[in-house]
Amino acid sequence: MDYLASLQLSLPEEILTLGALALMLVAAWGGQRATRAVSWCAVAVLLGAGIALFAAPEGVGYDGLYRADAFALFAKVLIYAAAAVGIVMAPGFFERTSGDDLRPEYPVLILLAAVGMGIMVSAGDMLSLYVGLELQNLAHYVLASFMRRDTRSSEAGLKYFVLSSLASGILLYGISLVYGFTGTTLFDDIATAYAGAHSLGLLFGLVFVFVGLAFKISAVPFHMWTPDVYEGAPTPVTGYFASAPKVAAMALLVRVAVEAMGSDVEQWRQVVIFASLASILYGSVAAIGQRNIKRMLAYSSITNVGFALIGLAAGTPEGVASVLMYLTIYIVMTLGSFLVVLQMRDAEGRQVESIASLAGMATTRPGLAWAFGIFMFSLAGIPPLFGFYAKFAVFHAAVAAGLFPLAVFGIVFSVIGAFYYLRIVKTMFFDDPAPGFPKREGVVEGGLIALAAVFVSPLGYLLIPAIGGASIAAAKALF
Amino acid sequence: MLAIPAVAGVACLFLSANGARWLALIATLVDLVLGIVLWANFDIGGAQWQFQEHVPLFGSFGWSLGIDGFALMLVMLSVFLMPICIGASWQSITKRVPEYMSAFLFTELLMIGTFAAQDLFLFYIFFEGGLIPMFLIIGVWGGPNRVYASYKFFLYTLLGSVVMFIAMLWMAIDSGTTSIPVLLNYDFPVHAQMWLWLAFFASFAVKMPMWPVHTWLPDAHVQAPTAGSVILAGVLLKLGGYGFLRFSLPMFPEASHEFIWLIFALSAVAVIYTSLVALVQQDMKKLIAYSSVAHMAIVTIGLFAFNVYGIQGAMIMMLSHGVVSGALFMCVGVIYDRLHTREISRYGGVSYVMPKYAVLFLLFTMASIGLPATSGFVGEFLSLLGTYQVSTWTTLLCTTGIILGAAYMLYLYWRICFGKAEHEDVRLMPDLSLREIALLVPMAAVVLWMGVYPESFLAPMRKDADILAARIERAKPVGDSHLMITKAAQPAPKAAAEAE
Numbered sequence: 011m012d013y014l015a016s017l018q019l020s021l022p023e024e025i026l027t028l029g030a031l032a033l034m035l036v037a038a039w040g041g042q043r044a045t046r047a048v049s050w051c052a053v054a055v056l057l058g059a060g061i062a063l064f065a066a067p068e069g070v071g072y073d074g075l076y077r078a079d080a081f082a083l084f085a086k087v088l089i090y091a092a093a094a095v096g097i098v099m100a101p102g103f104f105e106r107t108s109g110d111d112l113r114p115e116y117p118v119l120i121l122l123a124a125v126g127m128g129i130m131v132s133a134g135d136m137l138s139l140y141v142g143l144e145l146q147n148l149a150h151y152v153l154a155s156f157m158r159r160d161t162r163s164s165e166a167g168l169k170y171f172v173l174s175s176l177a178s179g180i181l182l183y184g185i186s187l188v189y190g191f192t193g194t195t196l197f198d199d200i201a202t203a204y205a206g207a208h209s210l211g212l213l214f215g216l217v218f219v220f221v222g223l224a225f226k227i228s229a230v231p232f233h234m235w236t237p238d239v240y241e242g243a244p245t246p247v248t249g250y251f252a253s254a255p256k257v258a259a260m261a262l263l264v265r266v267a268v269e270a271m272g273s274d275v276e277q278w279r280q281v282v283i284f285a286s287l288a289s290i291l292y293g294s295v296a297a298i299g300q301r302n303i304k305r306m307l308a309y310s311s312i313t314n315v316g317f318a319l320i321g322l323a324a325g326t327p328e329g330v331a332s333v334l335m336y337l338t339i340y341i342v343m344t345l346g347s348f349l350v351v352l353q354m355r356d357a358e359g360r361q362v363e364s365i366a367s368l369a370g371m372a373t374t375r376p377g378l379a380w381a382f383g384i385f386m387f388s389l390a391g392i393p394p395l396f397g398f399y400a401k402f403a404v405f406h407a408a409v410a411a412g413l414f415p416l417a418v419f420g421i422v423f424s425v426i427g428a429f430y431y432l433r434i435v436k437t438m439f440f441d442d443p444a445p446g447f448p449k450r451e452g453v454v455e456g457g458l459i460a461l462a463a464v465f466v467s468p469l470g471y472l473l474i475p476a477i478g479g480a481s482i483a484a485a486k487a488l489f
Numbered sequence: 490m491l492a493i494p495a496v497a498g499v500a501c502l503f504l505s506a507n508g509a510r511w512l513a514l515i516a517t518l519v520d521l522v523l524g525i526v527l528w529a530n531f532d533i534g535g536a537q538w539q540f541q542e543h544v545p546l547f548g549s550f551g552w553s554l555g556i557d558g559f560a561l562m563l564v565m566l567s568v569f570l571m572p573i574c575i576g577a578s579w580q581s582i583t584k585r586v587p588e589y590m591s592a593f594l595f596t597e598l599l600m601i602g603t604f605a606a607q608d609l610f611l612f613y614i615f616f617e618g619g620l621i622p623m624f625l626i627i628g629v630w631g632g633p634n635r636v637y638a639s640y641k642f643f644l645y646t647l648l649g650s651v652v653m654f655i656a657m658l659w660m661a662i663d664s665g666t667t668s669i670p671v672l673l674n675y676d677f678p679v680h681a682q683m684w685l686w687l688a689f690f691a692s693f694a695v696k697m698p699m700w701p702v703h704t705w706l707p708d709a710h711v712q713a714p715t716a717g718s719v720i721l722a723g724v725l726l727k728l729g730g731y732g733f734l735r736f737s738l739p740m741f742p743e744a745s746h747e748f749i750w751l752i753f754a755l756s757a758v759a760v761i762y763t764s765l766v767a768l769v770q771q772d773m774k775k776l777i778a779y780s781s782v783a784h785m786a787i788v789t790i791g792l793f794a795f796n797v798y799g800i801q802g803a804m805i806m807m808l809s810h811g812v813v814s815g816a817l818f819m820c821v822g823v824i825y826d827r828l829h830t831r832e833i834s835r836y837g838g839v840s841y842v843m844p845k846y847a848v849l850f851l852l853f854t855m856a857s858i859g860l861p862a863t864s865g866f867v868g869e870f871l872s873l874l875g876t877y878q879v880s881t882w883t884t885l886l887c888t889t890g891i892i893l894g895a896a897y898m899l900y901l902y903w904r905i906c907f908g909k910a911e912h913e914d915v916r917l918m919p920d921l922s923l924r925e926i927a928l929l930v931p932m933a934a935v936v937l938w939m940g941v942y943p944e945s946f947l948a949p950m951r952k953d954a955d956i957l958a959a960r961i962e963r964a965k966p967v968g969d970s971h972l973m974i975t976k977a978a979q980p981a982p983k984a985a986a987e988a989e
Contacts, residue, residue: 373585394617406662
């Protein structure tokens with residue numbers, strides 16, 4: 011395939027890169043004043059990239075390094091949407107937070123991260139995998155420490171950087187082992203080598219790769235960074251961290267597992283099952299004691315990754331489709347929750363993060379409380395909300411693959427998880443009102459919350475044919 | 490029928506307190522009328538499943554509704570109790586009325602949906618969805634210890650249900666369908682039936698509730714507002730019985746047979762144990778809650794008697810208990826609204842100051858004991874008749890429980906209504922208001938109707954009971970009683986009616 015055709019395939023990434031570079035120039039010249047304009051332009055660039063996604067042809071480009079298929083398309087739509095919400099969430103937050111201003115680098119960084127994530131989910135080779143991963147990581151380190159004068163934010167950025175570099179090191183080590191034992195970094199060739207008598211060295215390498223990726227999706231036991239980074243990072247960044255990068259890393263993990271190691275599911279299934287159950291159990295139990303809503307949501311994201319891994323453990327097309335379904339519903343619930351968290355302020359209008367300050371929100375801010383209540387019940391997977399369908403999909407895939415113990419333990423642990431989601435509802439609806447949040451949310455934020463709430467309400471079931479069909483098509487692309 | 494509560498439930502949120510009350514009342518009344526129309530159009534002896542509608546959504550999963558005789562009766566029970574609940578909370582609920590009414594309307598929607606669902610997962614969605622509004626009703630408008638009670642209620646029932654969910658997934662994959670009518674005639678392998686049965690049992694036993702997993706019920710009842718208790722006792726508990734009837738028995742007949750000993754043992758323990766516990770309760774609501782556990786145990790033994798009498802008796806028992814215990818909770822609510830205490834010892838001599846109330850309360854007490862001519866008698870009689878063919882001992886034990894039932898209910902009535910009105914405030918209590926009469930009299934009428942002429946309730950269910958009995962025939966237990974009731978004795982329900 012010639013180079014021009016390859017360029018056509020990666021059209022969305024090109025739009026994002028050029029857009030990011032152009033906006034960076036605008037930011038450099040315009041400075042602080044240009045923030046708002048740059049933010050909206052960045053959203054427009056993401057939208058353009060999204061349109062390009064559907065316009066670009068499917069195929070394999072750059073000698074197998076890059077794949078544009080239905081799977082990548084599905085993941086990228088989620089990533090771009092989450093990134094756009096991440097940009098939109100930010101201005102309001104920084105206005106209300108004293109000390110640091112939103113600088114125009116913020117949307118540019120998110121755009122660059124989106125490029126990296128796009129390359130990750132389209133990777134057909136260990137090298138493009140690593141390049142994409144590092145590109146998004148570098149952008150994320152900066153985003154985590156975006157509030158320069160806030161020590162917690164800087165701490166979060168540093169922690170993220172150190173631990174994530176370690177994980178990248180492990181990943182690279184795994185890649186080098188794989189290369190050493192197979193002589194290739196292309197997924198397809200690895201799959202061929204893997205399908206034969208696989209050596210211990212290759213298996214070792216693939217386990218290391220898995221560990222590196224498990225760190226990025228914050229699956230237990232590689233989750234330790236998550237609560238600290240989520241708590242310290244500025245809230246819009248946390249919301250964004252909990253959505254887009256999770257989708258990217260999860261999609262990447264699925265691709266590596268299925269494309270490179272798909273021929274022998276049994277080999278890696280037990281690792282995935284362990285990570286899955288450990289994540290669900292640990293995330294649920296640890297979340298109970300949290301007082302900070304962002305930390306609690308961090309543990310909630312660990313739990314949710316565990317549920318998504320159940321779908322992967324099935325190792326079937328249906329399982330992969332269920333993972334995508336789960337991720338779709340999960341990011342809507344998560345972004346919705348963080349949008350609500352952004353509305354939490356004390357009487358002077360400053361941001362607050364303790365769960366106790368939600369008390370009695372149902373009387374002071376009923377609309378917001380109902381929306382948050384819907385997100386919480388939905389995250390707990392209680393029907394008839396849409397979050398139930400996400401769990402339904404992964405458990406269905408697991409049972410169809412014959413993984414009963416996994417399904418039974420997973421669902422019983424999910425009851426523990428329901429406890430802390432209920433605690434939020436209890437605080438909002440049952441407790442006496444704390445001094446409420448005086449200011450109303452902006453039109454955009456309010457609209458997004460309402461949209462997310464409608465999506466996870468039972469009305470979401472109407473979308474099942476559309477999303478389900480797309481996710482199945484995406485999953486088929488891998489097999 | 491489902492659309493009305495949904496639309497009204499959302500609309501309620503945007504109304505003032507009074508507007509929400511009226512809208513909720515009108516919506517539930519319209520649903521009641523629709524229910525009656527449904528009953529009138531129900532073709533007795535016709536097709537098993539009627540009023541079916543099906544909209545496929547994704548794969549085999551879809552929006553699929555339809556009712557048979559059992560479901561019809563339980564739907565009727567729900568729509569009948571709903572306006573009464575709304576009326577019961579007319580004055581006693583003063584804070585956040587729109588949300589309260591909305592929660593009730595959604596509960597109604599979900600309950601009707603559960604009974605009418607013809608898809609395995611649609612059933613589960615409605616079944617579990619009922620937890621959310623109930624959790625809020627107990628937690629927001631409940632008594633002082635409401636947070637504990639609402640958590641206990643929610644987590645207990647959720648834990649029971651999730652295992653059932655996995656079993657449902659397995660069933661859907663094994664049989665390749667999620668349609669309940671198809672699954673009713675699908676034979677699962679016997680060894681799998683055991684596991685599936687246990688998984689469903691975990692869910693329904695908690696919901697029912699059976700001893701020893703009943704402990705959430707007294708807490709939930711005591712803390713819930715009056716109308717919440719009515720719904721809880723009246724309809725939510727029936728979900729468990731309905732589940733046994735709809736799933737456990739026809740889908741896993743062999744496993745049901747295997748586990749009869751478990752059901753009988755637990756039920757017999759429940760009847761006697763909870764009756765004894767009820768005898769020493771100081772709190773009116775707790776007493777009635779324990780009596781619910783005892784009555785539901787009679788329902789379970791009736792169901793697992795594997796014959797037509799037992800099944801019909803259990804159904805009538807459920808309907809009767811729904812109305813009677815609902816009415817008893819209303820009676821408690823009436824005096825609670827006046828004195829704001831549920832302590833039995835604070836009352837006494839109520840019959841002097843509130844004669845009308847005393848009459849109605851007496852009627853419901855008698856119905857709860859199972860006096861002939863009330864609905865309770867028909868249910869208990871048929872259930873025990875069915876059980877007697879299978880196990881004499883169980884029947885004997887359960888009958889003892891009924892005697893104890895008479896003891897605690899009469900003791901309750903005696904302590905509240907008779908004696909001297911020792912407390913000054915009791916003497917000042919006004920008798921029933923017009924609103925309260927309007928709520929209690931229809932319930933009394935239904936109780937008597939069901940007691941005197943149960944045929945109108947039995948008729949729609951007879952065919953389904955026959956089908957079910959035929960379906961489980963092959964797994965029928967032999968029975969230790971040699972009393973054989975021949976086909977000639979078929980009109981036993983009428984005999985029950987004539988017994989008065």
